[in-house]
Amino acid sequence: MLKTCVVVLNIVMLLLSLGVAYSEEIKKIQDNSFLLEEAYNQEDGVIQHIQAFQYLKKSKSWSYTFTQEWPVPKQAHQFSYTIPVAHFHEDGSTTGLGDILLNYRYQLVMKDALAVSPRFSLILPTGSYKKGLGTGALGYQVNLPVSLELSDKFVTHWNAGATYTPHAKEPGGARADTVGYNLGASIIWLTSENFNVMTEVAWNSNQSVNPDGSKTREKSFFINPGVRFAINYTSGLQVVPGISFPIGVGPSKKEYGMLLYLSFEHPLF
Numbered sequence: 001m002l003k004t005c006v007v008v009l010n011i012v013m014l015l016l017s018l019g020v021a022y023s024e025e026i027k028k029i030q031d032n033s034f035l036l037e038e039a040y041n042q043e044d045g046v047i048q049h050i051q052a053f054q055y056l057k058k059s060k061s062w063s064y065t066f067t068q069e070w071p072v073p074k075q076a077h078q079f080s081y082t083i084p085v086a087h088f089h090e091d092g093s094t095t096g097l098g099d100i101l102l103n104y105r106y107q108l109v110m111k112d113a114l115a116v117s118p119r120f121s122l123i124l125p126t127g128s129y130k131k132g133l134g135t136g137a138l139g140y141q142v143n144l145p146v147s148l149e150l151s152d153k154f155v156t157h158w159n160a161g162a163t164y165t166p167h168a169k170e171p172g173g174a175r176a177d178t179v180g181y182n183l184g185a186s187i188i189w190l191t192s193e194n195f196n197v198m199t200e201v202a203w204n205s206n207q208s209v210n211p212d213g214s215k216t217r218e219k220s221f222f223i224n225p226g227v228r229f230a231i232n233y234t235s236g237l238q239v240v241p242g243i244s245f246p247i248g249v250g251p252s253k254k255e256y257g258m259l260l261y262l263s264f265e266h267p268l269f
Contacts (some may be wrong), residue, residue: 035202037145039115041078042071048265056257061088078105098127099134113149129169136169159184170209180206194230219251237266
């Protein structure tokens with residue numbers, strides 16, 4: 001993993017040098033958290049493409065997500081979709097497409113230092129429930145991101161949400177209604193407008209269906225320190241690479257890994 005981190009950091013430094021060469025204006029980094037959501041919808045006429053790759057050492061699992069966010073048509077309303085791919089070891093090695101999310105967010109508050117943007121999502125049963133990659137049923141999710149600027153140098157973000165999946169399936173076909181919860185918080189240090197040091201805390205509690213139709217609740221808890229920076233181009237394109245190192249505590253004790261983040265944000269025309 002050390003060699004991988006060195007390679008990633010070298011790539012980051014190369015991108016940073018290119019950004020200094022090509023950028024002429026500084027655009028503040030926003031809406032680029034890793035495990036959490038920031039409460040800023042896409043600006044009018046701006047689209048964002050987000051990729052995240054996370055590897056966990058103990059479980060030897062990884063996950064990749066691609067998200068695209070659109071204003072519809074103004075910042076007050078945002079549509080996005082998230083396509084996940086996962087790999088894990090449980091009764092053999094499994095890799096494949098997970099359940100795709102269709103997301104709607106409303107910019108409820110965007111005033112002074114406070115932003116609030118509740119989200120509602122449909123979770124499509126695109127992942128194979130027989131392989132443990134999906135639930136085999138349509139699910140529903142809500143999340144409430146709140147962002148607060150504490151000062152010119154510090155911003156904090158808070159998340160609380162829930163997921164409900166009626167008639168979720170386990171690999172053998174048994175069904176049950178499942179409920180999940182998520183909580184999270186972060187503090188962002190704006191060392192400059194285009195370089196941030198950040199720490200996130202994310203807790204999840206999700207149910208899975210057993211072969212007899214009963215349910216098991218599994219929890220996870222991670223502290224995720226990392227950095228992100230922006231490369232701004234005269235065309236309006238903003239590239240935001242980032243890296244963090246999730247550390248499991250409590251129910252996730254002894255788990256750790258690495259998360260790579262890459263965002264492209266640009267005007268539609």
